[in-house]
Amino acid sequence: MSAGRNSPDSPSGPVSGPDAIPAWPEDIEGAKAVQLALRGRVRISPLRTRIEYVAGVDAAFHGDRVIAAACLYEFPSLVHVGDACAVAGVRFPYVPGFLSFREGPAMIEAINRLGRKPDVILFDGQGIAHPKGFGIASHVGVVLDMPTVGCAKSRLVGEYSPPGPGKGEFSYLVYRGRTVGAVLRTRENVSPVFVSPGNRIDLKGAVDLVLKCTVRYRIPEPLRCADHLAGKVKRTLCGSS
DNA sequence: GCGACAG
DNA sequence: ATCTTGTCGC
Numbered sequence: 001m002s003a004g005r006n007s008p009d010s011p012s013g014p015v016s017g018p019d020a021i022p023a024w025p026e027d028i029e030g031a032k033a034v035q036l037a038l039r040g041r042v043r044i045s046p047l048r049t050r051i052e053y054v055a056g057v058d059a060a061f062h063g064d065r066v067i068a069a070a071c072l073y074e075f076p077s078l079v080h081v082g083d084a085c086a087v088a089g090v091r092f093p094y095v096p097g098f099l100s101f102r103e104g105p106a107m108i109e110a111i112n113r114l115g116r117k118p119d120v121i122l123f124d125g126q127g128i129a130h131p132k133g134f135g136i137a138s139h140v141g142v143v144l145d146m147p148t149v150g151c152a153k154s155r156l157v158g159e160y161s162p163p164g165p166g167k168g169e170f171s172y173l174v175y176r177g178r179t180v181g182a183v184l185r186t187r188e189n190v191s192p193v194f195v196s197p198g199n200r201i202d203l204k205g206a207v208d209l210v211l212k213c214t215v216r217y218r219i220p221e222p223l224r225c226a227d228h229l230a231g232k233v234k235r236t237l238c239g240s241s
Numbered sequence: 242g243c244g245a246c247a248g
Numbered sequence: 249a250t251c252t253t254g255t256c257g258c
Contacts, residue, residue, distance in 0.1 A: 058248090059248075059249085060249075060250095061248090061249055061250075062250095094247090094248060094249070095246090096246040096247065096248090097246075097247085099247055099248055102248080103248070103249095123247095124247080124248070125248065126247055129247090130247080135247070136247075136248085150247085152247050152248085153247080153248090154246095154248090155246090155247080156245095156246070156247045157245095157247095
């Protein structure tokens with residue numbers, strides 16, 4: 001039985017040659033090589049298509065396993081229309097700057113299991129606001145060749161001044177002289193989130209999307225849903241292992 | 242060498 | 249991320 005076309009271990013496209021996407025590495029050195037080889041494929045440009053479906057993905061851990069969850073929403077109505085999960089063995093430790101190598105494979109599997117392909121995907125982490133301009137949203141976005149957005153709860157790199165207190169107010173996140181993201185207030189008087197484009201979208205579009213997906217809480221709905229689903233599946237696994 | 246450091 | 253009850257506040 002061969003692996004599916006978009007399974008985490010066999011990305012779409014050629015497996016060798018100039019467009020080859022490296023297999024997932026098992027150590028930091030290999031991961032650095034992958035980031036170096038793929039960072040140039042990140043495209044920061046306005047979203048081309050109209051958004052009809054948005055997905056949010058997140059992960060939970062249980063012992064040596066990763067539980068990835070993906071939640072699909074109709075946009076801009078934010079009607080929840082589907083879920084998908086994937087459980088895999090942890091192959092990489094958590095090292096700041098290399099989060100995608102730990103959670104990425106399972107997330108890609110979950111995304112591929114959604115009943116419909118979303119127009120853009122939200123991630124709990126950074127997009128290009130990363131030491132190598134290749135955070136988890138950018139990495140998965142390049143592997144799947146899809147529009148992605150990073151929406152982290154805290155900062156990894158960059159400097160910024162506190163945004164205004166009102167919902168929708170933001171300040172720019174600057175790293176090495178480059179504007180790589182926005183520090184956005186999604187609710188009044190709550191700590192801001194760090195938004196950065198992942199792939200095939202620009203900062204303006206990323207901020208706009210996060211705001212439109214945030215109704216009542218600090219975290220956008222698709223991400224909250226994925227967080228809850230991953231936790232629910234985790235509890236299920238606990239009761240049977 | 243020291244401090245910072247997504248989840 | 250994860251270990252974890254009650255509690256203060258809108």
